[in-house]
Amino acid sequence: MKILVPVKRVPDPATTIRVAPDGAGIATDNVKWVINPFDEIAIEEALRIKEKQGQGEVVLIAVGQQSWQEQLRTGLAMGADRAILVRSDAPLDPLAIARVIAKVAENEKPELIIIGKQAIDDDSNQVGQMIAEMLGWPQATFASKIELNGDRCSVVREVDGGLATVAFPLPAVVTTDLRLNEPRYASLPGIMKARKKPLNEIAVDSLGVDLTPKLKIKVLKTPEKRQAGRKLGSVQELVAALHNEAKVI
Amino acid sequence: MGDVLVFAEHTHGHFPKTTLIAIQAGREMAAKRGGVCCAVVLGASCDGPAAEIARYGVNKVFALEDPRLEHHLADASAQALAGLIKGTGAETLLATATAMGKDLMPRVAARLNAPMASDIVAINDDGTVIRPMYAGNVLATVELDGPVRIVTVRGTAFDAATAGNEAAAIEKVKPELDPASLKMEFVNFNEIKSDRPQLTEARIVVSGGRGLKSGENFKTVLEPLVDELGAAMGASRAAVDAGFVPNDLQVGQTGKVVAPQLYVAVGISGAIQHLAGMKDSKTIVAINKDEEAPIFSVADFGLVADLFKAVPEMTEEVRKLKH
Numbered sequence: 001m002k003i004l005v006p007v008k009r010v011p012d013p014a015t016t017i018r019v020a021p022d023g024a025g026i027a028t029d030n031v032k033w034v035i036n037p038f039d040e041i042a043i044e045e046a047l048r049i050k051e052k053q054g055q056g057e058v059v060l061i062a063v064g065q066q067s068w069q070e071q072l073r074t075g076l077a078m079g080a081d082r083a084i085l086v087r088s089d090a091p092l093d094p095l096a097i098a099r100v101i102a103k104v105a106e107n108e109k110p111e112l113i114i115i116g117k118q119a120i121d122d123d124s125n126q127v128g129q130m131i132a133e134m135l136g137w138p139q140a141t142f143a144s145k146i147e148l149n150g151d152r153c154s155v156v157r158e159v160d161g162g163l164a165t166v167a168f169p170l171p172a173v174v175t176t177d178l179r180l181n182e183p184r185y186a187s188l189p190g191i192m193k194a195r196k197k198p199l200n201e202i203a204v205d206s207l208g209v210d211l212t213p214k215l216k217i218k219v220l221k222t223p224e225k226r227q228a229g230r231k232l233g234s235v236q237e238l239v240a241a242l243h244n245e246a247k248v249i
Numbered sequence: 250m251g252d253v254l255v256f257a258e259h260t261h262g263h264f265p266k267t268t269l270i271a272i273q274a275g276r277e278m279a280a281k282r283g284g285v286c287c288a289v290v291l292g293a294s295c296d297g298p299a300a301e302i303a304r305y306g307v308n309k310v311f312a313l314e315d316p317r318l319e320h321h322l323a324d325a326s327a328q329a330l331a332g333l334i335k336g337t338g339a340e341t342l343l344a345t346a347t348a349m350g351k352d353l354m355p356r357v358a359a360r361l362n363a364p365m366a367s368d369i370v371a372i373n374d375d376g377t378v379i380r381p382m383y384a385g386n387v388l389a390t391v392e393l394d395g396p397v398r399i400v401t402v403r404g405t406a407f408d409a410a411t412a413g414n415e416a417a418a419i420e421k422v423k424p425e426l427d428p429a430s431l432k433m434e435f436v437n438f439n440e441i442k443s444d445r446p447q448l449t450e451a452r453i454v455v456s457g458g459r460g461l462k463s464g465e466n467f468k469t470v471l472e473p474l475v476d477e478l479g480a481a482m483g484a485s486r487a488a489v490d491a492g493f494v495p496n497d498l499q500v501g502q503t504g505k506v507v508a509p510q511l512y513v514a515v516g517i518s519g520a521i522q523h524l525a526g527m528k529d530s531k532t533i534v535a536i537n538k539d540e541e542a543p544i545f546s547v548a549d550f551g552l553v554a555d556l557f558k559a560v561p562e563m564t565e566e567v568r569k570l571k572h
C-alpha cells in the first residue's frame with residue numbers, strides 16, 4: 001500500500017518561543033527545528049503498516065523552504081522510502097497547503113494519507129480535514145488505532161467523552177493523536193541509507209493551484225504573563241487561603 | 250450582511266456548555282458584523298434540540314434533518330452545513346473548538362473554499378480575530394478574507410448564553426446530500442461514563458500528573474479530593490499516556506483547555522504544553538515535591554510537599570470546612 005505522510009518543520013516543543021521585535025514572526029535564533037511531533041507519529045504508523053503488510057511505499061511530502069529538507073531526511077532515516085519537497089518560500093495558509101498536498105496526492109495516488117492532527121506551531125488542526133474534503137475522501141481525525149482490512153479501514157478516534165469508531169473504504173485521510181504509537185528514532189544505518197534515498201523538489205508554482213492567502217496574520221503579540229503567587233507552609237494554610245482569601249471553596 | 254450561523258453541537262439532544270458558549274460568541278460576532286445570529290442543529294430528527302436552542306437568544310434555528318445525520322460523520326455533516334451556508338448567505342460559520350468542531354469545520358471550510366481561524370479567543374471591532382499559537386506563547390491577530398469565513402472559538406474565552414422566555418422560529422431544511430460521496434460509517438461510541446462534572450463545565454478542576462504514579466493512586470488518593478470538592482478530574486499528558494486515566498481527561502495544548510474558578514495541579518511539573526490548557530484559570534494551586542517545578546511560576550498558591558501525604562490531608566481539611 002502506498003501511504004503519503006505530510007511533514008512540517010516546527011520549533012522543538014521544548015524551545016521557549018518569543019515574538020520577534022517587529023511582531024511579524026517569532027524570534028528564530030536559538031530555535032532547534034524538528035519534525036512536528038504528530039507527523040513523527042504519522043510516519044511511524046505508515047512504517048508499521050508497511051512492515052506488517054510486507055510491502056508498500058511510504059512517501060513524505062513537505063510544503064516549505066529549502067531548509068525543510070533536514071526534516072524530510074530525518075523521516076527518510078526513520079525508514080520512509082522517498083520524499084517530495086514542494087518549494088514555497090512564502091508562508092501559505094492551511095487552505096493553500098491542503099490544496100498543494102491534495103494536488104500531489106492526485107498525482108501520487110496513495111491509498112492512505114496519514115497526517116498529524118495539529119501542527120504545534122500554528123495549532124490550527126485543519127490541514128488533514130481540508131485535504132480529505134478536497135479529494136472527496138473519508139476522514140478519521142484524532143486516531144488512536146488504525147485497522148486495515150483489504151481496502152477497508154476502521155479507526156478508533158479520541159473524542160470528547162470517549163472513543164468513537166468509524167469505518168470506510170480507502171483511499172482516506174487519517175489524522176494522528178498522541179496515543180497512536182511511539183515513534184522510533186532514526187538509527188545510524190538508517191541515517192546513512194537516507195542520504196541516498198530520493199528527495200525530489202518541485203516548485204509550488206508548477207502545480208497550478210490557487211495559493212492566494214485568505215487567512216492573514218496581521219501581528220503577533222506576547223500574552224500577558226501570569227504572576228506567581230506564594231508558597232504556603234502547610235495544607236491547613238492552603239485550605240484557609242482558598243476559603244478565606246480566594247473564596248473558591 | 251454579516252450574518253452568523255452557529256453550529257449547535259448536541260449529544261443525545263442535550264447541549265453542553267460549549268455549545269452555549271458558541272451561541273454567545275456568535276451573537277457577539279453578529280453584533281460586530283452588523284448581522285443576525287442563527288443556530289443550526291443536525292440530526293435524524295431535531296425537534297427537541299431545535300426547540301431548546303431556540304430559547305438562547307438566536308434569531309432563527311435551522312434544523313437539518315436526515316437519517317444520514319443521525320451520527321456525526323464529517324463527510325455528511327460538512328455537505329449539509331456547506332449547503333445551508335450557501336442557501337442562507339451567512340458570512341460566518343461558528344462552532345466551539347470541541348473534538349466535533351475541530352473534526353468538522355475545516356471540512357466545511359474546504360468545501361466552501363473559505364478561510365478558517367481555529368480556537369479564537371477574541372473578536373475585534375474591525376472583524377479581525379485573535380487566536381493563540383505556539384501553545385499559547387503567542388497571540389496572533391488574524392484577518393479572514395472572503396465572503397464566507399469559518400471560526401472555532403475557545404470555550405474558556407466567552408461566557409455561556411442564557412435561556413430567555415422567547416423562542417426563535419424553527420425552519421426545517423432537508424439537506425442536499427450526494428449519496429455517492431458519503432463513505433463514512435459510524436461503528437460505535439465507547440462512552441466513558443462519569444458522575445462527576447464535565448471538565449469543560451466544572452467550577453473546580455483537580456488534575457493529576459505522573460507524580461500520582463498509578464491509576465490505582467488516582468482512585469485512592471486523588472479522587473476523594475476531587476469528590477470532596479465536587480470537582481471535575483483532569484490529567485497531564487504523561488498520566489494519560491501511562492494509562493492512569495482516559496484520554497479525554499488530558500488538559501493542555503493538544504487536549505482540553507479549561508479555565509475554572511479553581512484549578513488544582515497535583516504531581517504535575519507544569520510543562521508549557523500543560524500550562525497552555527489551564528493558565529487562564531482564576532485561582533491555581535500546585536502541589537509538588539519539587540520546589541523548582543515550573544508549575545509554581547503560574548500558581549497563586551503553592552505547596553511544596555509529598556502529594557501522598559498532602560492530598561489526603563487536604564481532603565480532610567476540606568471535609569472539615571463543610572461541617
Ligand SMILES: Cc1cc2nc3c(=O)[nH]c(=O)nc-3n(C[C@H](O)[C@H](O)[C@H](O)COP(=O)(O)OP(=O)(O)OC[C@H]3O[C@@H](n4cnc5c(N)ncnc54)[C@H](O)[C@@H]3O)c2cc1C
Nearest residue numbers: 458459460485486487501502503504516517518523538556
Ligand atoms: C506534541 C506534544 C503535545 C503535548 N501536549 C500536552 C498536553 O496537551 N497536555 C499535557 O499535560 N502535556 C502535553 N505534552 C507533554 C508535556 O510536554 C509534559 O511531558 C507533560 O505535561 C508532563 O506531565 P507531568 O507533569 O504529569 O509529568 P512530569 O513532567 O514527569 O512531572 C511529574 C511531577 O510530579 C512531581 N512529583 C513526583 N512525585 C511526587 C510526589 N510524591 N509528591 C509531589 N509531587 C511529586 C515531580 O516533582 C514532577 O514535577 C505534550 C508534549 C508534546 C511534545
Ligand SMILES: Nc1ncnc2c1ncn2[C@@H]1O[C@H](COP(=O)(O)O)[C@@H](O)[C@H]1O
Nearest residue numbers: 006007062063116118119124125126127
Ligand atoms: N507546510 C506544510 N507541509 C507539509 N505538511 C504540513 C504543512 N503544514 C501543515 N502540514 C500538515 O498538516 C498537519 C496539521 O497542521 P495544521 O492544520 O496546520 O495544524 C501537520 O501535522 C502536518 O502534517
